[in-house]
Every structure is written in structure tokens, then in C-alpha cells.
Amino acid sequence: xxxxxxxxxxxxxxxxxxxxxxxxxxxxxxxxxxxxxxxxxxxxxxxxxxxxxxxxxxxxxxxxxxxxxxx
Numbered sequence: 001x002x003x004x005x006x007x008x009x010x011x012x013x014x015x016x017x018x019x020x021x022x023x024x025x026x027x028x029x030x031x032x033x034x035x036x037x038x039x040x041x042x043x044x045x046x047x048x049x050x051x052x053x054x055x056x057x058x059x060x061x062x063x064x065x066x067x068x069x070x071x
Contacts, residue, residue: 003067006060010053017049 024042027034 002063003060006056006063010056010060013049013053013056017046017053020045020049 020042024039024046027039027042033039
């Protein structure tokens with residue numbers, strides 16, 4: 001169950017990451033390049049979300065390994 005929970009959270013974070021990336025793409029496509037401050041905020045958000053995805057995937061991996069060891 002812990003593996004599925006971590007994978008579910010990772011999927012949620014990936015969806016948020018994709019939304020932020022889309023916003024960054026739209027911002028870049030704006031005439032004049034959009035707001036540099038907002039672009040920096042989005043890049044920071046992307047970094048944090050990517051770290052969160054990585055952490056959840058690592059949790060899922062550890063949980064799967066623990067389940068396998070019990071079997």
C-alpha cells in the first residue's frame with residue numbers, strides 16, 4: 001500500500017510540474033518574454049516539484065523492496 005501511495009503522490013506532483021512547465025512555456029511565448037520575476041518563481045517551483053517527485057519515487061522503491069524482502 002505504501003508503494004501505491006507514493007506513486008500516487010508522485011503522479012500528482014508530476015501533474016503540477018507539467019502545469020507549471022506549461023505556464024512557463026506560455027510566459028516565454030508572450031510578447032516581450034513575459035515577467036522575468038514570474039519566470040524565476042516558476043523555475044523554483046519546477047525545481048521543488050521535481051525534488052518532490054524524486055523523493056516519492058525513492059519512497060516507492062524502498063517500500064517495494066521492503067515488500068519483496070517480506071515475501
